[in-house]
Amino acid sequence: MKVTINDVAKLAGVSMKTVSRVINKEPSVRKKTFDVVMEAVNELNYQPNLAARNLAGTSSFTIGLVYDNPNAYYVIDMQNGVLSRCKDEGYELVIHPCSYSEANMEHDFKTMIKRSRLAGLVLTPPLSEQSSITNLLDELNIHYVRVLSGRPSEEEQDTCIYVNDFKAAYEITMHLLNHGHKNIGFICGDKEHKSTSERLEGYKAAMADHDTETNDAFIYDGKYSFESGVEGAQALLADDNKLAITAILGGNDEMAAGALFASRLMGIQIPEQLSITGFENSPFSRQTWPKLTTAHQENDVISQHAARLLFTKTRGARNQDKDIITSFTPSIVVRDSSGPKL
Amino acid sequence: MKVTINDVAKLAGVSMKTVSRVINKEPSVRKKTFDVVMEAVNELNYQPNLAARNLAGTSSFTIGLVYDNPNAYYVIDMQNGVLSRCKDEGYELVIHPCSYSEANMEHDFKTMIKRSRLAGLVLTPPLSEQSSITNLLDELNIHYVRVLSGRPSEEEQDTCIYVNDFKAAYEITMHLLNHGHKNIGFICGDKEHKSTSERLEGYKAAMADHDTETNDAFIYDGKYSFESGVEGAQALLADDNKLAITAILGGNDEMAAGALFASRLMGIQIPEQLSITGFENSPFSRQTWPKLTTAHQENDVISQHAARLLFTKTRGARNQDKDIITSFTPSIVVRDSSGPKL
């Protein structure tokens, strides 16, 4: 029933330790020995026991995914991406939702780390932006990889995966500008999130490059929620601006969906009278009518690479993974919620 | 840095084994000894190492959550509920998304189970309805608890958590009937899902009890997706029925949101001309305008109880948890998408 390393060793006619070397892809195993062992592994359908590996070894085969993000779609994508790599590499994943506000977050963290010694953590935004967290982890000597909004910086390159929100926002703004829009509103997400400022800066940069003036009244401070999108559109399209604004960039799809709702409520035709764009290409963007033009963020791919980066950090020099992408730029997906200014 | 059971034992002046007894809440530990040990545990902030426990013990401190559900909100809720119990009880959670269609699902399953010996699994719908899965688990001698749509049956009571979709659908239908609606459409979810038939039966039962005739043309076979909701509404409100149907029950919120969209597209006023209701009280139901009347399903609570039930099954007779609820009935939340027939 239960197959152990000893069973494999016996079948292959080698020592336990040699089997261990093979499954850990250690060097200095003769090719022939390797093959013999692998054959035995396959024949017995051997799966190394994670608990034993974690207990015996200096490195652990468990990583954690930490998130504090209300967006279920985002979280699931991140989970699935990390998970798929974990499966491939024989790692186990411990998920750790938490909220930054919790006073006992640090305690929770430490508990998790003590219970299962972790090889490392993947931190997702907005938590990944908190220096209090990274300081804590540095102190505890825990490896981590952060997924961040922003442009890559030299020194953090090997511990971060960047999502170039700036560039994507730039491009989506340019898309609208090229369609003749000049008075373009922007509904910001939570101020505390780095993605918010990155996207806003991208928007501003595009406006500047297009010699189009930005108007502070066209920028709405919101939260990354549907309701906030509704409110944002209502504010931006209030009587004073109603005729002026011909396009609105939503900070994310959820907000854009809210803005779209609010606009329709006001009897505004989309995209004829108003173009609306989202950000992220989450299911939200496909569940509106018309479907949202947005920036496609490959969260599952992003998180896969985050996991890969973490693995190379924990595995030391050998077994390095060379094809890790550390910088992603969401690509514009043009759908039906945006069009030329009429 | 790292606190082991030996450190606690030394500090408390007892043997390692006694500490083990205390943390496992075994009987036959003198109250005084218990207190002394607990004090040491707290002073050192000791957390038992999961890998060691899993390796040494006959029972494991890891459970799995298996799902095959495209609804991110649902999955996150289930995860969080199970996770919160795991934290309390010192268990670890391994999440296992999978798709039933995958040929290698059985293999994946076995691999997961071999890698980390599991105390048991929580199965969520629609996977929990597949007898091929439960047969496989029975064969492998794995404990499991299933979350199911349907009315509790005597024999399965102690391995299932039931969600009484029938009753909830009955009530939501009654709500509409009491508002004077007679021609009520129903948009079904995936036929393969038990929840679909349960909800449909509830609808039919209410209609019957209210002496209202059901019309097969008012029932649309769909899928649990937004798009399907759109199509369902379009079909139900096609020319022949357009004037006849005054209310539509969506199989879930996502479909109801789709139906609402489609209706607005056709220029139908909600709820004046048409009442629409959802099911589940997911964020979808709050991100439509008007907000959806729906049936609130406490997924996080449901999954907490599923975890508790699983724990009692694995822990043998002692440490039984007596307050487990095994049957839930979603409660109707009346919002703005439904109203009296005018």
Add this chain to the structure above:
DNA sequence: CAGAATATTGACAGCGCTGTCATTTTAACT
């Protein structure tokens, strides 16, 4: 209060693996 029954504790092996270090085999030289 002796002696038996019972409750409470401890000693120790071992779960399945990896790290260390010793041993054997192979390759690389005179």
Add this chain to the structure above:
DNA sequence: AGTTAAAATGACAGCGCTGTCAATATTCTG
């Protein structure tokens, strides 16, 4: 071929805990 260096393999301890069973402390008998 004979030596030496290097590569490949194995023996064995031990990771931190739990299960078993033996040892001790406590309580209950008459």
